[in-house]
Amino acid sequence: MTNCDSTLSRRETRRRERRKAILEVAARSFLNNGYAATTMSSIAAEMGGSKGTLWSYFPSKEALFSAVLDDATTTYRERLAAILDHQGDLDRTLYRLGINLLQKVTSPDAIALNRLVTSEAGRFPEMGAIFYNLAPRHTRMLIAAFLEQAMDRGLLRKADPEQAARTFMTLLLSGCHQLMLMGQISQPTEVQIDADVSFALDCFLRAYAPDDRPA
Template identity: 30%
Template sequence: MPDGTIEPKKGRKFDQVLEGARHVFLSDGFEGASVDDIAKAAGVSKATLYSYFPDKRFLFMQVAKTECARQAEHAIETINMDAPVRQVLNAIAIDMVDFITSQFGKRIFRICVGESDRFPELGREFYESGPLLIRGRLVDFFHRAVENNELAITDFELAAEQFHELCKADLFPRMVFNMDDEFTPAEKQRVIDGAVDMFMARYGV
């Protein structure tokens, strides 16, 4: 069975198949999604689908990796890392909170947990395709901020993880335990402000 680290064959309808699969997986989950439904949503034949992705598991892995990378790259490209520290942290926190509480973020997390026995590498692939990219950019930003005497950090990787966890406060546990599924802008802003304030209280100069 193909491993998630193997790169799929690219072709003219590759993105079309991925988009159709994304729609079906997020709607029906991994188990509920059928190859017939995915092919129909993508507007391709099953033969075309299988020419790119030999099985549903491999297709799901590629959908998760592609979507995570796309959202992470969007966040990286749209944030001005040369802005004042608090402004940068606020922008990063907004993207993190929006992703965590998005339909995709919630679906992919639940699928990662629900399918952990079926393909345990999914969690690693998901992390490397999204959160790890953001953490790397955060670490780079922290180094520059320390050089400019704006932050006082010695363990940069830990600080990046701490900021990520601060952005999950309150909302993530409520979502995971099915206490709430939707959050108001005020609820999100409360967590964003708290994350930035707490981080600056610890590491601000």
């Protein structure tokens, strides 16, 4: 490696580290102070730099919020994709998906983010759109692609796969997740999560059972 390459590599490393630090500060600010109260100026001040430096990484608060969400969800999206075994047992795969998804969305940070978006999306629809596209919609599309293959394999009846994914997610989130959002429980137990997943899976598989009636 030449001296020039080494210098560029160190510079890129410092830039990645700086970007990561900005995302960490911004994530805390969004969750603790809300979207409206979080400003580029306040984040730059906490970072100890200028707004110009911050803008060289993120041109707007919307872009920064999007990057915070993308950073927070990238690892989970990869884990979810790994769970969705297109050649595995359908019931077992959907059960593992349900447990993993419900554990994720009932985590303290996920609940805090959900409440933040719900409370402020009316005033800041761009924030709601960013959250929707990077979190619920992206997850639903991954599940829909999995369910479409299950339909092609004859394991589920033919239907709109995206609507089927929405049905499964709605059933899954109708129990302890909703209770947490409403402040009725602080954290679900493993028993509650298992019960919610089993209920959702039973209802879903009954609704989308293969249609064996003759044409």
